Amino acid sequence: MINYVWFGLIVIGVVVGIATGNTQAVTDAAISNARTAVDLSLGLIGVMALWLGIMKIAEEAGLIKKLSNLLKPIMVRLFPDVPADHPAMGAMIMNIAANMLGLGNAATPFGLKAMKELQTLNSTEDTATDAMCTFLAINTSSVTIIAASVIAYRASAGSLNPVEIIGPTLFATITSTVVAIIAVKMLAKLPKNKASKPAPIVINETE
C-alpha cells in the first residue's frame, strides 16, 4: 500500500507539475522538503533525549509498571500480542496520555520508545507487527482532548468564541479513534495481512 501511495504522489506530482507549468515549483519543493525532513529529524534529538531520560528514571523507579497495571484491562484487549507487563505497554500508555493532554513534544519520544519496545517482540527486522499497526492507527487518529493550537489560531483570527469547537472536535476525534481501532482489527484479519504477519517471539517470563 505505502509503495503505491508514495509512487502515486511522485508520479502524479511530476506529471501534473510539468503539464501545468509548475515544473520549477516541483523541483524547489523536492529539494526544500528534503532539507525540512532532516531539520525535523535533528530537531527531535533534544526532546527525545529529555523524555527518554525521564522515562528511564520512571522505569527504574517502578512508575511505568504501576501505570501499566492500572490500564491493564484495556491495553491487553487492544494489544493481545504484547505481554501485560511488557515495557512497551507503559511507553504506549505514556504516549497516549501525552497526546490526550496535547503535549506533542512529549508524546513523540514516548511513542518512539514504545515502538522500540514493540520491536523486541518482533521476529523480523523490517515488517510491522499487529501491535505496531494498532498503536500507529490510534496515534494517527489523534486523541487530543483540547486542540490548543486550533483554538489559538481561531483567537488570533478574531473569532468571537474560539473555544466553541472543543465539543464538536471531541466528537470527531473520538469517532476517528474508534473507527481506527475497528479498522485496524478488521484489516489484520484479511488473508493478505495474516500471511505477512511476523511470527511471534516467545518470551520467557522468568524475572
Add this chain to the structure above:
Amino acid sequence: MFVTVLENISLYAIPVLILVVVSVGLLRKVKVYETFTEGAKDGFTTAVRVIPFLTAMLVAIGIFRASGSMDILARVLAPVTNLIGMPAEILPMAIMRPLSGGGATGIMTGLFTEYGPDSIIGRMASVMQGSTDTTFYVLAVYFGSIGIRKSRHALSAGLIADLAGILAAVFITNIMF
C-alpha cells in the same frame, strides 16, 4: 470553566510530571542523574534513524503539493463532497490533513482570513484540524525510528480513520452550527 481546567492541566503537566518522576526516583534509591543520561543517550540514534524515512515521505508530499494536483483532485471530488454537505472550499484542507500538518494549518488559516473563523467553513476547518493527526508523518517517524519498511495495514487503517474523522467533522459541524 471546563476549558480553564483543561488548559491548566496542559500548562502544569510537563513540569509536574518531571518533578514527580525525579522525586519518586530519588525516594526509591534510583541514581537519577546517571539513569537520566543512560536513557537520554538513545535520543540521538533514534532521531538520526528517522531521517531517510521522513525525507522519502516529505519529498513525495512536497512534489504533489507544489504540482497543483490538489486543485485538480478537489475539482474531481467536488460533486461527491457536495452530497455530504462539505463546502468545496474546505476540500483541499481535507485532502491535505493526513499529508502535511503545516500544510493543513496553512489552508485553515487561509480559510479563516477569507471566510472568518466563525463562518461554517471556518468552524468546519477547525474541527477537522483537531480531529485527526498527520498520518503520513506519524507513519514515517514511528516506523522509521525502528527501521520498519513493510507497514502492512497501518496506512490503510490510518487513512480510514482520517476519512472517518473528516466525515464526522462535516456531520457534527452541520448539525451543531
